[in-house]
Amino acid sequence: xxxxxxxxxxxxxxxxxxxxxxxxxxxxxxxxxxxxxxxxxxxxxxxxxxxxxxxxxxxxxxxxxxxxxxxxxxxxxxxxxxxxxxxxxxxxxxxxxxxxxxxxxxxxxxxxxxxxx
Amino acid sequence: xxxxxxxxxxxxxxxxxxxxxxxxxxxxxxxxxxxxxxxxxxxxxxxxxxxxxxxxxxxxxxxxxxxxxxxxxxxxxxxxxxxxxxxxxxxxxxxxxxxxxxxxxxxxxxxxxxxxxxxxxxxxxxxxxxxxxxxxxxxxxxxxx
Numbered sequence: 001x002x003x004x005x006x007x008x009x010x011x012x013x014x015x016x017x018x019x020x021x022x023x024x025x026x027x028x029x030x031x032x033x034x035x036x037x038x039x040x041x042x043x044x045x046x047x048x049x050x051x052x053x054x055x056x057x058x059x060x061x062x063x064x065x066x067x068x069x070x071x072x073x074x075x076x077x078x079x080x081x082x083x084x085x086x087x088x089x090x091x092x093x094x095x096x097x098x099x100x101x102x103x104x105x106x107x108x109x110x111x112x113x114x115x116x117x
Numbered sequence: 118x119x120x121x122x123x124x125x126x127x128x129x130x131x132x133x134x135x136x137x138x139x140x141x142x143x144x145x146x147x148x149x150x151x152x153x154x155x156x157x158x159x160x161x162x163x164x165x166x167x168x169x170x171x172x173x174x175x176x177x178x179x180x181x182x183x184x185x186x187x188x189x190x191x192x193x194x195x196x197x198x199x200x201x202x203x204x205x206x207x208x209x210x211x212x213x214x215x216x217x218x219x220x221x222x223x224x225x226x227x228x229x230x231x232x233x234x235x236x237x238x239x240x241x242x243x244x245x246x247x248x249x250x251x252x253x254x255x256x257x258x259x260x261x262x
Contacts, residue, residue, distance in 0.1 A: 001149050006149070006153060009153055009181065009182065010153055010156060010157065012181055012214075013153070013157045013178065013179070013180045013181065013182070014157070014160065016178075016179045016180070016181075016214055017157070017160070017161060017178060017179070020179060020219060020222070023219070025223050026219065026222070026223060026226065029223060029226035029227055029230060030226065032226075032227075032230045032234075033169050033170075033175065033226065033229065033230040033233060034169035034170050034233075035165065035167055035169060035175075036165055037165060039164075039165070040164040040165040043163075043164040043165075044160070044164050047160060047163075047164070072181075072214070074181060075181065076181060076182075076184075078184075100149075116146075116147065116150060116182065116184075117146075117147025117148065117149045117150055
């Protein structure tokens with residue numbers, strides 16, 4: 001898999017983690033389970049800032065732009081479709097065994113696409 | 118029962134990282150996905166260890182790398198340093214990122230919290246895989262599912 005694509009997927013998961021700890025329902029459940037969430041959010045944000053620096057400026061910019069617009073910048077392709085907007089993706093790209101070796105974007109919504117291995 | 122899980126009742130791992138890798142290896146996912154999930158789970162542990170009642174650890178996250186709630190349960194007779202406390206039971210779960218939000222994740226957090234609250238002491242003493250899964254309100258995932 002393209003290293004920048006890996007980083008973008010991880011950045012997305014990190015953003016989900018931050019969003020989750022910002023949700024009262026999730027924080028309450030975690031506390032109910034006996035977990036301590038104090039300080040975790042700030043620490044995650046710090047880790048995110050550092051992680052962002054390792055991502056190419058072009059992809060980081062696109063990621064931020066897509067996140068602002070859609071709420072999610074990276075989506076998996078499923079049965080030949082972008083799961084963000086359900087557009088059918090080009091067959092040549094979907095059938096390429098090396099499709100994850102470069103970053104592809106959806107021709108309609110522009111989201112960053114990856115194929116689950 | 119509503120939730121299915123894979124289970125390794127005799128974990129061999131001697132560290133948190135290895136235990137997470139050992140449990141992730143039970144899932145039918147690709148190597149790269151496993152690697153990225155291990156990283157996400159490790160980040161979550163770094164900002165606050167997920168050790169709860171009676172030496173149980175609950176490594177968890179939500180990820181776009183999976184498409185359904187994915188649960189693995191592990192047990193170690195010798196215990197695993199997590200890293201400050203030793204844990205004997207590990208319930209690892211990853212929820213998918215869905216358009217309609219984290220409802221499924223919140224629901225499962227509630228489920229597992231209630232099981233631990235009601236049966237935490239029993240979970241710590243179980244001697245059989247089926248008993249452990251039963252106390253956690255889980256059923257064993259059939260092979261090939």
